[in-house]
Amino acid sequence: MEVPKASDVLANELRERILDGEFPEGTALPPERELVSQTQMSRTTVREALRILEVQGLVRIKTGRAGGAFVQRPGRDSVATSVSLLIRGQQIRLAALLETREAIEPFCARLAARHRTDADLDRLDAANKDIADPDGSLASFLQANVDWHVAVATASHNELLTGLMTALSQAIYTATENEDFVDAEVRRTTVRAHKSITEAIRAQDPDAAVRRMGRHVHAYAEAVLQVDDRTEIEVPDA
Template identity: 30%
Template structure:
């Protein structure tokens, strides 16, 4: 409809206004993870709306994964602050729905992780942030070199630690979601003793640890170009393809379900 030749703007529903206000409190930290939203009577008094409006606002927030409504006499709405694992799970659902093969996920990390390595090498505080965790991981990997299952998990954790410590929150979240999703695939498939693939060969495990050492050294020296090249060569040489399982299967999102 028009009025005076101008389009009439649609007013947001009251439930959406209530949901938006509560969402802002959750995302701002005013309401913490695991806390309860105010009781319905309190919200009715605060917003001056009807009970169905509050219930609809709760439904909106529950659909977004920000709350879980517990019904009953002692019920309430439990708050869930968004976490990186949630982002990884939702991304996994989209990839699984599109039947994206695992090799596509690996290729995405091959393109994006070198930038994280370069960023980590640029960190002026790398000696106290990312480097200690990478050092501890490499040492633990070498100590577990005769245990393929433990080694595979640690080898994956090296990449997770690298991305999470790159120093750029957006890159850490986005690339970290891919890392978490891939690690879940490894946990689901490659840690099965019957599918260790080339990791069953001790020399391959040692070679992988040496590649991680080279990446570590480049970051420690503050050399972003060498760090980026080392990660790229790691992938090109088969770093994430040596798990030995069929990377043409579809991404499995359920393995990351919160």
């Protein structure tokens, strides 16, 4: 019979209290000495439990006289980090990443057309400008491409989809940054597709946005897989 570590038990209890709203975002958890007194656990155990919560993104630890463990709510960055770890840890195939994007991103475009703001359009336009730069390097083109796809997801105003798309876009960038299929014609095609999708989002036309995004990500996936027969992502050294 496996007995859980005391630090895991305490971390689980504090996590539930945070998620249940007992400790609002920005407030401090009880000081270490108070938790030691309340739980009758050692200071080392309490510190380990707080460290678990910090790794999970539920608290941030501040040192000094005004320090402590301050509650923060998980956001899209937490989702993106967890999905990125899954992708790299399981060595997810590039084909599977592209399939997932084909399944998710057209719906992101539909939501973006419904919910976009002026600030969202500014982000899309800025990324499109960088993508269309004729003097831009391959690295800058690919990064601008990531920025645009994440901007579409952000414009959906769905935090879960945004987190997923952030992780997927970055993983696809990592897996394709050294490929030679991105020639001048691919760049021109990407510029046209992105502008067309952006205009559908700007016009708040969800049907056009989902249709154009579906065509775009499918064509991109086919272009990538025609020149890439790997079965796993090559994970760069940290």
